[in-house]
Amino acid sequence: MELDEIVRFHGHLCPGLALGFRVANCAVKELGLSRSADEELVAVVENKSCAVDAIQMITGCTAGKGNLIFRDYGKQVYTFFRRGDGQAVRLAVRFIPPPESPEETAAWARYRAGDESSEVTSLVSRRKGEKTRAILAASDEELFTVSRPSEPPPSEAQIHPTVTCAVCGEMVMEPKTRRDPRGLVCIPCSQKS
């Protein structure tokens, strides 16, 4: 899948998307996937960033199908498991972007503090473009530490019984309900007691 198709889906080209593009392609290569969208593939992503959109599109591992698993560790680590033969690959990003100029560092600080002047935003977008190009030009070795974990893939998504919330009457998966004096209630209702 070409980068511009992914950019169209995601809405913009950014360093995160470029990284996800490289992660997914590296995983496809490492696992020797003949077709990129492999039903047997499971991805575990350790952050929620723009990278995840590229990974979903290229590998076919999606949040909706349940073969994209999100672990909120704040790490740029991506692990792919192929259920069929137990092959797995773990990619830990180790890429160091090209150094920032002092004016770019200052612009980022102002941007984070809410400064959206054209002077600041143009420096920030120039910096993002520079990072994106560096990611796309780097070798896999520069981008990732690649390892082959031997642990089994995460267990498959379970099917849970559906119950009716005692307050709003909407259906909800049982493990997500809370018990309160009104009965079994959904999370939003439990927070409005």
Ligand SMILES: [Zn+2]
């Ligand atoms: Zn993005």
Ligand SMILES: [Zn+2]
């Ligand atoms: Zn409810």
